[in-house]
Amino acid sequence: MELHFLTIGELREKIATREIAATTVVRSILKRIAEVDTQVHAYINVLSESAMAEAELIDAAIAKGIIKPLSGVPIALKDICCTKGIETTCCSRILRGFIPPYDATVVEKLREAGAIIIGKTNMDEFAMGSSTETSCFGATRNPYDLTRIPGGSSGGSAAAVAADECLAAIGSDTGGSIRQPAALCGVVGLKPTYGRVSRFGLIAFASSLDQIGPFTKTVADSALMLSVLAGYDAKDSTSVNLPVPDYSAFLGRDIRGWRIGIPREYFIGGIDTETQSALDGVMRTLQACGASCVDISLPHTEYCLAVYYIVAPAEASSNLARYDGIKYGMRVEKFSDLKDLYKKTRSQGFGSEVKRRIMLGTYVLSSGYYDAYYKKASRVRTLIKQDFADAFRVCDVILTPTTPSAAFKIGEKTNDPMQMYLSDIFTISTNLAGIPGISVPCGYTASGLPIGAQFLAGHFEEAKLLQVTAAYEQAGTFIKRRPKI
Amino acid sequence: MDFTTVIGLEVHAQLLTKSKIFCSCSTTFGASPNSHTCPVCLGMPGVLPVLNKTVVEFAMKMALATNCNINKFSSFARKNYFYPDLPKAYQISQYSEPLAEHGYMDIELDGKMKRIGITRIHIEEDAGKLLHDDHNPFSYVDLNRTGVPLIEIVSEPDMHSAEEAAAYLRALHEILVYLEICDGTMEEGSFRCDANVSIMPVGSQEFGTRAELKNMNSFRNVQRAIEYEVKRQSYLIENGGRVIQETRLWDANAGVSNSMRGKEEAHDYRYFPDPDLLPVIVNDDWIARMRESLPELPAAKRARFIADYEIPAYDAGVLTADKRLSFYYEEVVRLSGKPKQASNWVMGEVLRLLNEDKKDISACAVSPAGLAMLLELIEKGTISGKMAKDVIVEMYVAGAMPDEIIATKGLSQISDESAIIATITDIIAKNPEQLEQFRAGKDKLFGFFVGQAMKATGGKANPALLNDLLKKMLAAN
Numbered sequence: 001m002e003l004h005f006l007t008i009g010e011l012r013e014k015i016a017t018r019e020i021a022a023t024t025v026v027r028s029i030l031k032r033i034a035e036v037d038t039q040v041h042a043y044i045n046v047l048s049e050s051a052m053a054e055a056e057l058i059d060a061a062i063a064k065g066i067i068k069p070l071s072g073v074p075i076a077l078k079d080i081c082c083t084k085g086i087e088t089t090c091c092s093r094i095l096r097g098f099i100p101p102y103d104a105t106v107v108e109k110l111r112e113a114g115a116i117i118i119g120k121t122n123m124d125e126f127a128m129g130s131s132t133e134t135s136c137f138g139a140t141r142n143p144y145d146l147t148r149i150p151g152g153s154s155g156g157s158a159a160a161v162a163a164d165e166c167l168a169a170i171g172s173d174t175g176g177s178i179r180q181p182a183a184l185c186g187v188v189g190l191k192p193t194y195g196r197v198s199r200f201g202l203i204a205f206a207s208s209l210d211q212i213g214p215f216t217k218t219v220a221d222s223a224l225m226l227s228v229l230a231g232y233d234a235k236d237s238t239s240v241n242l243p244v245p246d247y248s249a250f251l252g253r254d255i256r257g258w259r260i261g262i263p264r265e266y267f268i269g270g271i272d273t274e275t276q277s278a279l280d281g282v283m284r285t286l287q288a289c290g291a292s293c294v295d296i297s298l299p300h301t302e303y304c305l306a307v308y309y310i311v312a313p314a315e316a317s318s319n320l321a322r323y324d325g326i327k328y329g330m331r332v333e334k335f336s337d338l339k340d341l342y343k344k345t346r347s348q349g350f351g352s353e354v355k356r357r358i359m360l361g362t363y364v365l366s367s368g369y370y371d372a373y374y375k376k377a378s379r380v381r382t383l384i385k386q387d388f389a390d391a392f393r394v395c396d397v398i399l400t401p402t403t404p405s406a407a408f409k410i411g412e413k414t415n416d417p418m419q420m421y422l423s424d425i426f427t428i429s430t431n432l433a434g435i436p437g438i439s440v441p442c443g444y445t446a447s448g449l450p451i452g453a454q455f456l457a458g459h460f461e462e463a464k465l466l467q468v469t470a471a472y473e474q475a476g477t478f479i480k481r482r483p484k485i
Numbered sequence: 486m487d488f489t490t491v492i493g494l495e496v497h498a499q500l501l502t503k504s505k506i507f508c509s510c511s512t513t514f515g516a517s518p519n520s521h522t523c524p525v526c527l528g529m530p531g532v533l534p535v536l537n538k539t540v541v542e543f544a545m546k547m548a549l550a551t552n553c554n555i556n557k558f559s560s561f562a563r564k565n566y567f568y569p570d571l572p573k574a575y576q577i578s579q580y581s582e583p584l585a586e587h588g589y590m591d592i593e594l595d596g597k598m599k600r601i602g603i604t605r606i607h608i609e610e611d612a613g614k615l616l617h618d619d620h621n622p623f624s625y626v627d628l629n630r631t632g633v634p635l636i637e638i639v640s641e642p643d644m645h646s647a648e649e650a651a652a653y654l655r656a657l658h659e660i661l662v663y664l665e666i667c668d669g670t671m672e673e674g675s676f677r678c679d680a681n682v683s684i685m686p687v688g689s690q691e692f693g694t695r696a697e698l699k700n701m702n703s704f705r706n707v708q709r710a711i712e713y714e715v716k717r718q719s720y721l722i723e724n725g726g727r728v729i730q731e732t733r734l735w736d737a738n739a740g741v742s743n744s745m746r747g748k749e750e751a752h753d754y755r756y757f758p759d760p761d762l763l764p765v766i767v768n769d770d771w772i773a774r775m776r777e778s779l780p781e782l783p784a785a786k787r788a789r790f791i792a793d794y795e796i797p798a799y800d801a802g803v804l805t806a807d808k809r810l811s812f813y814y815e816e817v818v819r820l821s822g823k824p825k826q827a828s829n830w831v832m833g834e835v836l837r838l839l840n841e842d843k844k845d846i847s848a849c850a851v852s853p854a855g856l857a858m859l860l861e862l863i864e865k866g867t868i869s870g871k872m873a874k875d876v877i878v879e880m881y882v883a884g885a886m887p888d889e890i891i892a893t894k895g896l897s898q899i900s901d902e903s904a905i906i907a908t909i910t911d912i913i914a915k916n917p918e919q920l921e922q923f924r925a926g927k928d929k930l931f932g933f934f935v936g937q938a939m940k941a942t943g944g945k946a947n948p949a950l951l952n953d954l955l956k957k958m959l960a961a962n
């Protein structure tokens with residue numbers, strides 16, 4: 001049996017019945033990685049030894065009857081999550097050699113739940129990008145077409161799940177960095193409500209937008225993962241102290257009578273015809289499940305991209321200032337004085353996209369420009385939030401395409417930042433509003449590239465997202481294909 | 486030309502919380518470099534600040550003690566700049582929404598009261614320290630101080646002389662120490678002051694260009710630096726020059742300040758709200774609890790001492806300058822019932838002994854009970870005031886009670902009339918010439934007989950009794 005094809009749900013049963021040992025699963029996953037990752041390049045660091053050691057401990061625990069929610073489940077971590085004793089780089093030259101003395105809270109939670117950390121995955125440098133091409137380790141390729149990008153910034157995690165190089169993976173989403181690669185790689189990607197999952201140990205890109213979430217093969221697995229990841233953390237002042245529901249309990253409940261909001265601003269041109277027809281298919285399926293589609297308006301949609309590219313770089317310019325060559329990571333060998341040390345280290349340590357955003361952010365926060373840019377953007381952000389609050393008064397969830405089109409070619413947009421930024425057009429409003437969003441596979445292009453549908457819900461209504469996407473998934477109106485690798 | 490001086494002060498006070506403002510590291514001063522650090526205060530990737538609630542409470546106490554309005558909603562911002570003592574490359578501070586505003590303090594100068602406005606009090610974190618070594622081409626970074634909580638107290642430009650500034654600063658310092666929220670040690674940097682100084686022609690409504698003075702690490706240096714700055718600016722203007730907006734560093738050894746940076750080189754700190762921290766929300770209940778927790782403040786205590794103990798304003802000022810000294814004094818008063826004498830002895834002998842040893846009242850071996858007993862013994866005539874001065878020295882050195890010292894040293898005063906009469910009789914007999922001269926009108930010789938009698942009794946004769954008896958016996962014969 002090909003163990004790496006299993007979902008978490010399937011594996012859990014086999015672990016619980018002692019049919020499979022954790023060590024066997026890990027060996028199988030390591031073998032799969034060895035076979036396919038030279039092509040995909042989802043991983044930048046495979047933790048073969050420690051994963052095997054962890055698996056042995058899990059097996060010993062299972063032998064004593066200790067079975068936890070994720071016992072023996074091999075999980076990959078985006079290299080933005082700090083791992084104690086394991087190099088964590090955000091795929092930037094400037095953090096090469098940085099070994100955190102602490103685990104991110106999500107890593108602690110995963111370990112506590114019995115998961116096995118199988119490796120660190122590739123990403124756009126400091127999560128700035130939509131294609132995983134800005135990584136200092138080189139690009140990750142889309143398992144469905146190795147000449148194409150997997151999306152980004154959590155492209156490594158998405159590709160690892162799509163190529164069955166792990167059972168689930170952790171990503172982070174600041175403007176779509178979980179949902180967009182999930183769509184382009186044909187997997188389920190969930191961005192929880194801001195404050196639902198602790199950000200402690202997540203290397204900050206834009207602190208008011210960043211949120212950690214899971215990549216999984218199924219909606220059911222996503223619910224399982226969220227149950228483990230979610231919860232208040234005293235180490236993160238922005239995490240919210242609300243009880244964590246049993247998300248799996250919402251799977252299988254029907255969505256009869258649900259109103260699915262279709263925002264008219266998201267369906268006006270720019271969407272690829274194959275994506276459009278896949279979305280039409282989703283609407284028909286949901287209607288067949290007893291839901292109805294309602295026309296809604298999110299009037300400030302056109303400002304989302306502008307607001308995002310003020311707020312996110314502003315926060316990033318401050319968050320990334322600590323990488324100065326003084327305390328950890330990279331430092332140039334030759335410099336004349338302190339200022340020169342800063343200049344040279346940062347010039348050589350950061351890639352061009354990161355520099356572009358640091359400059360943008362520095363500019364919008366500068367004295368004399370702050371009011372016109374940052375302050376104004378913050379006000380518009382409030383309006384965007386209000387748009388969603390108004391919308392959720394007339395619908396249960398919102399449906400949009402996750403991306404305007406399927407995966408593009410590697411190198412296709414690297415010289416055109418605006419084109420690259422536009423690939424996140426449907427996902428960034430979610431982060432600005434702080435609401436949860438999920439992308440689920442909903443079809444393929446004629447050339448076999450995955451297409452994703454995005455669902456959005458109100459704050460802390462992840463259960464609704466899981467319920468509606470599980471219903472959609474179970475309707476089984478399209479056949480999921482595996483990548484041919 | 487005559488000028489009016491305009492001074493505003495920015496005071497940074499380190500708060501005496503056990504742990505740092507955003508992590509649980511210790512705030513203790515003087516530990517080995519970088520031993521009081523953790524990933525949070527080291528600004529490592531991915532870590533997050535969590536606000537120490539005690540910091541807010543301490544700041545609220547200071548705000549209430551200086552008559553400020555506490556804002557129900559305040560927030561943190563990031564002040565961005567690069568320096569190796571600032572590991573995150575931004576300082577978390579309060580900017581557009583401070584914890585407290587619109588307060589004031591009444592200060593007394595040359596017997597006159599003056600009100601100094603307080604613009605705002607806000608919370609922020611301290612930076613680390615760079616240690617420079619002249620023998621090495623590099624510097625060391627000590628981040629123990631990084632994240633130690635500070636409050637910044639910004640005054641209105643209400644002071645018009647260096648003396649006023651110093652008086653305000655002392656009053657502020659006194660309150661911080663009274664509240665036990667800051668140890669107030671200027672040399673260790675737990676109480677720091679920057680001064681904004683400008684001058685304008687007398688009668689003018691428009692402030693002159695100001696210079697910001699830094700690096701003044703004592704009250705005296707604050708005063709000296711301001712005096713120097715006023716002279717410097719007056720000289721400039723009177724000689725056709727103009728004052729430029731700049732930051733100047735005080736050089737205490739040279740007695741001058743030097744330009745550190747001009748307006749053009751000023752940082753653009755790119756303040757923006759810190760997304761990692763929630764706003765500080767304060768309700769009436771919390772404010773009321775803090776208000777109730779305030780101790781009696783120095784000004785109120787001074788007024789009470791003057792009224793209740795009928796001691797001079799000066800004495801009340803000395804006795805309340807240190808809260809522990811005021812407690813000490815009040816304890817002596819409670820035990821002895823002699824406020825005036827207690828004041829004299831505390832201000833006189835007790836403080837003299839402590840000053841000689843460069844110690845403060847907490848290190849005083851003379852207990853309030855001991856001093857109270859000493860006052861009692863003087864009143865009863867067991868010992869003379871003069872002898873008591875020797876006894877208190879013994880008490881200070883040995884930490885013993887006065888009766889023990891008097892017993893062991895045989896210091897008890899001779900108040901036995903017959904014993905003194907015998908002594909006087911003996912002296913008169915031995916000094917017939919002096920007696921004759923005295924009786925002939927040379928009154929000054931009275932002192933001679935006192936001296937002889939004291940010498941004969943080893944200083945133990947009760948002076949009042951001796952005086953009386955001498956007068957009688959010298960006249961009678």
